[in-house]
Amino acid sequence: MASVETWVGFGSALAGVGLLWSRMPEHVHDEARYIISSLVPMAMSYFNPYEQITVSEYGEERFRRNKMFDAVSTYLSRVCTGGACKLKAELCNNGRDDPIVTLDENQEVVDSFDGARMWWRLCPKASKNKGAITVTYYPGEADKPRCFKLVFHKRHRQLVLNSYLPSVVRRWRELTAMNRQRRLFTNHANEAKKSVWTSVPYNPPATFDMLAMDHAKKVEIVDDLTTFQKGKEYHSKVGKAWKRGYLLHGPPGTGKSTMIGAMANFLDYDVYDLDLTSVKNNSELRKLFLDTTDKSIIVIEDIDAIEVELTTKRKGKKAANGDEIHDKRMLIEFSDKNDEKSKVTLSGLLSFVDGLWSACGSERIFMFTTNHIDRLDPALIRPGRMDKHIEMSYCRFEAFKVLAKSYLDITEHSLFAEIERLLDDTDTTPADVANNLMLRSKRNGEISRLLDEIDGAPRADVAKWCKRKRDTDECLAGFVEILKKSKMESATTPMDSMEEAKEERPNAKESYKMGRIYDENCRLGNAS
Numbered sequence: 001m002a003s004v005e006t007w008v009g010f011g012s013a014l015a016g017v018g019l020l021w022s023r024m025p026e027h028v029h030d031e032a033r034y035i036i037s038s039l040v041p042m043a044m045s046y047f048n049p050y051e052q053i054t055v056s057e058y059g060e061e062r063f064r065r066n067k068m069f070d071a072v073s074t075y076l077s078r079v080c081t082g083g084a085c086k087l088k089a090e091l092c093n094n095g096r097d098d099p100i101v102t103l104d105e106n107q108e109v110v111d112s113f114d115g116a117r118m119w120w121r122l123c124p125k126a127s128k129n130k131g132a133i134t135v136t137y138y139p140g141e142a143d144k145p146r147c148f149k150l151v152f153h154k155r156h157r158q159l160v161l162n163s164y165l166p167s168v169v170r171r172w173r174e175l176t177a178m179n180r181q182r183r184l185f186t187n188h189a190n191e192a193k194k195s196v197w198t199s200v201p202y203n204p205p206a207t208f209d210m211l212a213m214d215h216a217k218k219v220e221i222v223d224d225l226t227t228f229q230k231g232k233e234y235h236s237k238v239g240k241a242w243k244r245g246y247l248l249h250g251p252p253g254t255g256k257s258t259m260i261g262a263m264a265n266f267l268d269y270d271v272y273d274l275d276l277t278s279v280k281n282n283s284e285l286r287k288l289f290l291d292t293t294d295k296s297i298i299v300i301e302d303i304d305a306i307e308v309e310l311t312t313k314r315k316g317k318k319a320a321n322g323d324e325i326h327d328k329r330m331l332i333e334f335s336d337k338n339d340e341k342s343k344v345t346l347s348g349l350l351s352f353v354d355g356l357w358s359a360c361g362s363e364r365i366f367m368f369t370t371n372h373i374d375r376l377d378p379a380l381i382r383p384g385r386m387d388k389h390i391e392m393s394y395c396r397f398e399a400f401k402v403l404a405k406s407y408l409d410i411t412e413h414s415l416f417a418e419i420e421r422l423l424d425d426t427d428t429t430p431a432d433v434a435n436n437l438m439l440r441s442k443r444n445g446e447i448s449r450l451l452d453e454i455d456g457a458p459r460a461d462v463a464k465w466c467k468r469k470r471d472t473d474e475c476l477a478g479f480v481e482i483l484k485k486s487k488m489e490s491a492t493t494p495m496d497s498m499e500e501a502k503e504e505r506p507n508a509k510e511s512y513k514m515g516r517i518y519d520e521n522c523r524l525g526n527a528s
């Protein structure tokens with residue numbers, strides 16, 4: 001009976017509040033609604049005993065990837081997938097047969113730490129404003145990136161912040177050190193037209209031992225790299241960013257790319273091969289640089305071709321005033337410059353090499369390669385800009401001996417003296433020499449005959465057998481003939497016409513570069 005009275009009293013009180021509400025002026029309604037809406041979450045959080053931490057894939061400013069996200073992802077996939085029923089498996093191209101298994105989106109897993117329970121969930125990418133039209137500076141910015149949500153009891157807040165999360169990061173570092181796979185990254189435009197890195201496992205076969213070049217120069221480079229790698233304290237003592245810049249220059253086929261592979265092997269660093277043609281502007285370039293990791297080599301190949309593009313922008317005014325433009329590639333690029341779509345500038349690039357931004361990150365090596373050092377902007381080659389200029393040159397006898405050892409497994413031969421003389425008289429690249437010391441195409445028929453003869457034997461055995469059978473004398477004699485021919489040709493071709501021919505006929509690589517620039521212009525709608 002008493003309870004019925006209570007309900008009746010409660011009903012009349014509600015009716016009274018309703019009447020009061022309807023009599024109140026409109027602005028009081030708004031005020032009251034505001035107070036209620038701010039009180040509700042407070043009341044809810046008072047009664048809710050759980051707290052939540054979000055670990056987003058990208059930082060708030062969407063500028064760089066959140067390493068904590070990677071740490072949590074690796075940690076959970078190694079430690080907590082036991083109780084999960086929705087997983088994702090991926091086979092990495094690293095030669096291993098065991099797939100990498102990670103949590104699928106919206107799958108919740110439970111971890112325990114020091115007696116406390118932690119609930120983790122991977123939330124998918126979501127649109128910030130469903131149905132609404134959002135105008136953003138960057139395409140794709142309207143999306144909320146993927147994130148991990150960690151839920152735990154309020155009383156474990158200090159434990160989570162001071163012990164649990166640091167232990168997740170520590171475990172992540174241990175796991176990545178244990179399963180480290182060197183990677184080769186390259187940038188390309190994603191579906192949102194932003195340049196992003198993608199990577200593949202990277203195990204270059206090149207080492208310094210097989211690199212054909214002047215021995216003293218090789219030792220100097222190896223010493224330089226060793227000093228750099230051990231230079232953490234030295235760099236912080238002298239207040240210098242822990243980075244080093246190399247400019248590799250020399251004709252095509254002299255081993256510049258091979259040298260990068262050898263350096264990556266020697267230092268055990270990742271390689272970032274930066275393709276400037278797919279970077280829209282300086283801010284995109286900055287984001288790419290910030291997304292690189294420590295202990296890495298950042299490579300810009302053929303800087304002369306790209307640099308034409310960059311310097312044209314700087315020299316654009318001069319050219320617009322009517323100066324003659326001699327370089328064909330410059331003309332192609334010039335049309336691009338005028339519409340201001342591409343705004344990567346040389347100064348933007350250099351700010352990472354030795355400018356303000358170079359201090360972001362440590363233990364990084366910048367490598368620029370070029371076939372034409374004489375075509376580079378003086379700003380790029382001025383003293384102190386790149387720490388070391390390394391010239392990769394034509395193959396002389398010392399370098400030849402390295403190749404003979406690698407390809408033919410010999411250190412002495414009666415033809416060596418003649419080869420030494422001929423190499424001094426001709427400009428033969430190590431790539432040409434290597435090519436001539438390999439099983440040449442005219443022997444392909446011979447190989448297939450041998451394969452037929454020993455039908456059924458395992459391929460590896462056949463290959464070994466063929467290699468043993470290879471006639472070193474014949475190979476070297478053939479090489480001597482090629483060198484003699486090339487010496488005769490260079491003696492009969494007047495120097496001037498050789499230079500002209502070089503200028504007029506771009507080699508395959510230059511055509512490729514021109515094609516790449518042309519394609520880029522087509523993409524931007526500038527091709528004429």
Ligand SMILES: Nc1ncnc2c1ncn2[C@@H]1O[C@H](COP(=O)(O)OP(=O)(O)OP(=O)(O)O)[C@@H](O)[C@H]1O
Pocket residue numbers: 210211212213250251252253254255256257258259370371392430431432434509
């Ligand atoms: N110095 C060298 N030592 C050993 N091998 C070499 C050397 N130079 C070239 N080679 C051989 O020639 C091939 C091509 O060389 P590489 O790509 O390194 O030349 P590059 O200087 O980078 O040429 P480009 O200027 O065209 O990029 C290599 O795969 C390697 O087998």
Ligand SMILES: [Mg+2]
Pocket residue numbers: 256257258301369
């Ligand atoms: Mg190269």
